[in-house]
Amino acid sequence: MIRVLIADDEALVRTGLRMILESAGDIAVVAEAQTGAEVVDAVARHWPQVVLMDVRMPRMDGVTALQHINRSPNPPKVVMLTTFDREEYVYGALRAGAAGFLLKDTAPRDLIAAVRAVAEGSAMLSPTVTRRVLDAFAGQQAADVRAARERLAVLTERERQVVRAVARGLSNAEIARELGMTQTTVKTHVSRSLSKLGLTNRVQIALLVRDAGEAGRAG
Structure with a gap:
């Protein structure tokens, strides 16, 4: 069973993600969080394997929360959720060690497949998503x-x-x-x-x- 923590400040989003993931049969949502600070605390208490976290979080943004999570022993894989309204946040998250990111309107089957892939050690290198962020920052x-x-x-x-x-x-x-x-x-x-x-x-x-x-x- 893949243990997942969902972090988003919108209850409706969290509920939708939980329903999708738990319908898979091999994924269990062990905790939810609505602020960046809550995410860090929940990771320490519930030891999820994968964290689905909104890039923009109250009290502590997703990138800062990710940095805190990655300082913990055996940190979980973190996939950032985004609507692409602030791509620089996504880029910062990848720099900080996120396993990848997904759009919030990702199809249910793709969301489930992504969680399974990340739990197995793969990274999210979707040609239609990750490449868009990489290209946005290609000018170095x-x-x-x-x-x-x-x-x-x-x-x-x-x-x-x-x-x-x-x-x-x-x-x-x-x-x-x-x-x-x-x-x-x-x-x-x-x-x-x-x-x-x-x-x-x-x-x-x-x-x-x-x-x-x-x-x-x-x-």
Whole structure:
């Protein structure tokens, strides 16, 4: 059973999300929160595996709450909910370590699939959602590009090929086929790259590669 915490300041939204998720059969909503401060407290008390959290929260915004959550031992995967009215908040959330984000009007089956995927360790790299945010912030200053490339310089060439593929939204299976390696080897390269770069998930890899101007490169 996947343990989920729902955080949104609108009771109607929380109720709708609970009904959708619990209809799946393998997802249990263990707690709800309506402020950022409540989210941090609820995570400590209920130990959810996944948190669905609104980007804009009273008393403490979603990005700040995410930063607090990620300081806890074995933090849950956090997926931010947004209406895309403030994309800079979403970008900040991804920078802070969110596993991804969903639009509040996401179809029920896609919401359920997203929670399952995140619980299994995947990140939300939807071509129609994540790419829109990445593209919105594609214009980087030269200093930012330089800094990103210096960070990537710690990787081996093979690791760089893998992280570029990750940034293009490819799954481990797709990367394995494209680069001629096993999925186990891909997972190993991704894990080592995350460790070397001091990152927590594939979304952050995608952002760093994009900052370095290498997102469109294959291999």
